[in-house]
Amino acid sequence: xxxxxxxxxxxxxxxxxxxxxxxxxxxxxxxxxxxxxxxxxxxxxxxxxxxxxxxxxxxxxxxxxxxxxxxxxxxxxxxxxxxxxxxxxxxxxxxxxxxxxxxxxxxxxxxxxxxxxxxxxxxxxxxxxxxxxxxxxxxxxxxxxxxxxxxxxxxxxxxxxxxxxxxxxxxxxxxxxxxxxxxxxxxxxxxxxxxxxxxxxxxxxxxxxxxxxxxxxxxxxxxxxxxxxxxxxxxxxxxxxxxxxxxxxxxxxxxxxxxxxxxxxxxxxxxxxxxxxxxxxxxxxxxxxxxxxxxxxxxxxxxxxxxxxxxxxxxxxxxxxxxxxxxxxxxxxxxxxxxxxxxxxxxxxxxxxxxxxxxxxxxxxxxxxxxxxxxxxxxxxxxxxxxxxxxxxxxxxxxxxxxxxxxxxxxxxxxxxxxxxxxxxxxxxxxxxxxxxxxxxxxxxxxxxxxxxxxxxxxxxxxxxxxxxxxxxxxxxxxxxxxxxxxxxxxxxxxxxxxx
Amino acid sequence: xxxxxxxxxxxxxxxxxxxxxxxxxxxxxxxxxxxxxxxxxxxxxxxxxxxxxxxxxxxxxxxxxxxxxxxxxxxxxxxxxxxxxxxxxxxxxxxxxxxxxxxxxxxxxxxxx
Ligand SMILES: Cc1cc2nc3c(=O)[nH]c(=O)nc-3n(C[C@H](O)[C@H](O)[C@H](O)COP(=O)(O)OP(=O)(O)OC[C@H]3O[C@@H](n4cnc5c(N)ncnc54)[C@H](O)[C@@H]3O)c2cc1C
Numbered sequence: 001x002x003x004x005x006x007x008x009x010x011x012x013x014x015x016x017x018x019x020x021x022x023x024x025x026x027x028x029x030x031x032x033x034x035x036x037x038x039x040x041x042x043x044x045x046x047x048x049x050x051x052x053x054x055x056x057x058x059x060x061x062x063x064x065x066x067x068x069x070x071x072x073x074x075x076x077x078x079x080x081x082x083x084x085x086x087x088x089x090x091x092x093x094x095x096x097x098x099x100x101x102x103x104x105x106x107x108x109x110x111x112x113x114x115x116x117x118x119x120x121x122x123x124x125x126x127x128x129x130x131x132x133x134x135x136x137x138x139x140x141x142x143x144x145x146x147x148x149x150x151x152x153x154x155x156x157x158x159x160x161x162x163x164x165x166x167x168x169x170x171x172x173x174x175x176x177x178x179x180x181x182x183x184x185x186x187x188x189x190x191x192x193x194x195x196x197x198x199x200x201x202x203x204x205x206x207x208x209x210x211x212x213x214x215x216x217x218x219x220x221x222x223x224x225x226x227x228x229x230x231x232x233x234x235x236x237x238x239x240x241x242x243x244x245x246x247x248x249x250x251x252x253x254x255x256x257x258x259x260x261x262x263x264x265x266x267x268x269x270x271x272x273x274x275x276x277x278x279x280x281x282x283x284x285x286x287x288x289x290x291x292x293x294x295x296x297x298x299x300x301x302x303x304x305x306x307x308x309x310x311x312x313x314x315x316x317x318x319x320x321x322x323x324x325x326x327x328x329x330x331x332x333x334x335x336x337x338x339x340x341x342x343x344x345x346x347x348x349x350x351x352x353x354x355x356x357x358x359x360x361x362x363x364x365x366x367x368x369x370x371x372x373x374x375x376x377x378x379x380x381x382x383x384x385x386x387x388x389x390x391x392x393x394x395x396x397x398x399x400x401x402x403x404x405x406x407x408x409x410x411x412x413x414x415x416x417x418x419x420x421x422x423x424x425x426x427x428x429x430x431x432x433x434x435x436x437x438x439x440x441x442x443x444x445x446x447x448x449x450x451x452x453x454x455x456x457x458x459x460x461x462x463x464x465x466x467x468x469x470x471x472x473x474x475x476x477x478x479x480x481x482x483x484x485x486x487x488x489x490x491x492x493x494x495x496x497x498x499x500x
Numbered sequence: 501x502x503x504x505x506x507x508x509x510x511x512x513x514x515x516x517x518x519x520x521x522x523x524x525x526x527x528x529x530x531x532x533x534x535x536x537x538x539x540x541x542x543x544x545x546x547x548x549x550x551x552x553x554x555x556x557x558x559x560x561x562x563x564x565x566x567x568x569x570x571x572x573x574x575x576x577x578x579x580x581x582x583x584x585x586x587x588x589x590x591x592x593x594x595x596x597x598x599x600x601x602x603x604x605x606x607x608x609x610x611x612x613x
Contacts, residue, residue, distance in 0.1 A: 153586070276596075331552060332552065332553060332556045332594070332595050332597070333597065334549070335549040335550070335552035335553035335556075335607075336553050336594065336595075336597040336599060338546055338549040339544070339546065339549050339550045339553050339599075339603060339607055340597075340599055340600070340603060342544070342545035342546060343544075343545075343578055343579070343582045343600065343602075343603045344579075344582060345579055403591070403598060406591065406598035407586060407589060407591055407598065410586045410591075410598070410599075410600065411586045411587070416597065416598070416599075417597075417598050418595075418596040418597045418598070419593065419596045419598065420596055422596070
C-alpha cells in the first residue's frame with residue numbers, strides 16, 4: 001500500500017532508483033503502472049499535478065500558435081492526475097483494421113503492425129474505460145430491437161457504433177485519477193509521486209541510454225530519478241516537448257536525430273453542421289441523435305463510417321459522421337424534399353431534417369508541427385509552439401464521403417442530404433476539435449520515418465519508451481483513448497519481458 | 501325572362517360550374533397552362549415545387565435544350581431513370597441538395613416553362 005507522496009516533501013537532492021519511471025499520470029501512465037503492478041518491478045509514477053487542478057501547474061501547458069485556428073495549448077489539456085480524462089467526453093471506438101494499413105494514397109501511412117496485434121488488449125482497455133461489454137459490432141442488432149434503423153442503400157458507408165465510458169456510480173465518463181486512486185494506492189510496487197515535474201531526460205554521453213531524469217517542483221525543489229527504464233506518458237504534446245527540450249547530448253533533442261519529433265501533429269477536426277439530413281418518414285431511432293443505454297451496461301450511438309473498400313476507391317480519409325439536432329428547411333429545401341420524394345415514389349409528408357456533424361482524419365502533414373520557442377515556463381522548460389494546418393484537400397475528401405451518404409439515402413428511399421459546406425470558410429465556421437493530440441512521436445520501424453519503433457521504444461535508445469497517442473502514425477476518426485490504452489497494455493507486456 | 505335570356509343564363513351558369521369544377525379538381529390534380537414540354541413535365545407530381553427547386557439550379561440551359569436532353573435520357577418512366585441516376589452516381593447539387601440528375605433537369609425545365 002503506497003500513499004500518494006507529495007514531491008514537495010522530498011529532501012532536495014534525493015535520488016530515486018526505480019526499475020521503471022513513468023512520466024505522467026494520465027490514462028496512459030496510470031494504466032501502464034497498474035498493468036505492471038503485479039510484477040516485481042518497482043514503478044515510480046511521476047505526475048506533474050495533484051488531485052486538483054492548480055493554475056500555476058496548468059500554466060506550464062501554455063504555448064503559442066501559428067497557422068489555422070486551433071484550441072489554445074493549455075485549453076485542451078489538464079495537468080492533473082488523470083490528465084485529459086478529467087474533462088473527456090468518453091467516446092470510445094476501436095480503430096479499424098484499415099487504419100493500421102499502408103494506404104497508397106496517404107503518404108506516411110501504415111503502422112509497424114496490424115490491428116490484430118492490439119486485439120488481445122482491447123478487452124482490458126474497454127474495462128479500464130468502463131464502457132460496458134465489447135459490443136461495437138452488435139449495435140445494429142441491439143438498436144433495431146428498439147427502433148428501426150435508417151436504411152442505407154448499398155454503397156460506401158455503413159452504420160457503425162460508439163460506446164461510452166461511464167464511471168461507476170457517476171454520470172460522467174471515467175476520470176482515471178479519481179477512479180483508480182485506490183488501485184494505485186493498493187499496489188505495493190507503485191510509488192505515485194505528485195507535484196513532480198520532469199524537466200529533462202539526461203542521456204549517457206554515448207547517447208545510447210537514458211541515464212537519469214531531472215525532476216522539479218514549483219516550490220523550487222529539484223531531485224533526480226535514475227531508473228532502469230523510462231516511459232514517457234505525458235500526453236500527445238508534452239512527450240514531444242520533453243524530447244525536444246532535452247538537448248544537451250543529442251543537440252536536436254532526444255530521438256530527434258532525423259528531425260521527426262514534433263512533426264505530423266494530428267487531431268480529429270469536428271466541423272459542425274456540415275450537412276442537413278432529411279429523413280422522409282420523419283422517424284429516427286433515438287440512438288442516432290443521443291447516446292442510448294442499450295440496457296446491458298453499454299451506452300451506444302450510431303454513426304456513419306466509410307468502408308475500407310470505399311476509402312480505397314475514392315482515396316478518402318477516415319471519418320465518422322453523426323446526426324445531431326433537428327433543423328428547419330428553407331423553401332428550396334422543402335421543394336427538394338417534395339420533388340425528390342415524388343420522384344422516388346415515397347411519402348415525405350412527415351419528413352424531418354437534422355444537422356449533421358463529423359469527426360475527421362487529417363492527411364499526415366510533416367509541417368503541422370510542434371517546435372520549442374524561446375519563452376520558458378516556471379521551471380525553465382521552453383514553451384511549445386504549434387503550427388496548425390488543415391487543407392482544402394482534407395475537406396474535399398470528406399465531402400466525397402458525405403456525397404456517398406447522400407447517394408445511399410436516395411438509393412434506399414430513406415432520405416436526402418444537403419451538403420452545407422463548399423468553401424473553406426464554411427467548413428471552418430463551426431469548427432470544433434477533438435483535442436486528440438496525435439502523431440508527434442510517430443511510430444515507424446525505420447528510424448528515418450519515425451521516432452519510436454513498433455514497441456514504442458525510441459530509436460537508438462535502449463531504455464526509453466513512449467506511451468500514448470503521440471506515437472500513432474495515422475489515426476482514423478476513432479477517438480484515441482481506448483486505442484492508446486490497448487497500445488499501452490501491449491507496451492506493458494513488452495516491458496515485462498525486457499525489464500524482468 | 502325570354503328564352504334567349506334563359507339560355508344565356510344557363511350557359512353562364514354552366515360555364516361557372518365548369519370553371520368551379522376545374523378549380524375544385526385543382527385540389528387533387530393541379531392544372532397548368534399548356535407548354536411544349538408537357539409530355540415531360542407531367543412526370544413531376546408537383547410542378548410548382550419542382551419549379552421552385554428548378555429556379556435554384558445554377559447555369560441551367562434553356563427550356564428547349566433541357567427538353568431535348570431529357571427526351572434522350574428519359575426513355576422509360578421517371579422512377580426507372582431516377583434509380584439509374586442513383587446507381588450510377590449521377591447526382592447534381594442544387595444549393596447543396598444532392599438530387600438525381602433527371603429530377604434536377606426536369607425541375608429546371610419546370611422553372612423555365
Ligand atoms: C475536451 C476533451 C474531450 C475529449 N474527449 C475524448 C473522448 O470523448 N474520447 C477519447 O477517446 N478521447 C477524448 N479526449 C482525449 C483524451 O483526453 C486523451 O486521449 C487522453 O487523456 C490522453 O491520455 P494520456 O495519458 O496520453 O495523456 P494526458 O491525459 O494528457 O495525461 C498526461 C499526464 O502527464 C502529466 N504531465 C505532463 N507533463 C508532465 C511532466 N513534465 N512531468 C510529469 N507529468 C507530466 C499531466 O499532468 C497529465 O496528468 C478528450 C480531450 C479533451 C480535452
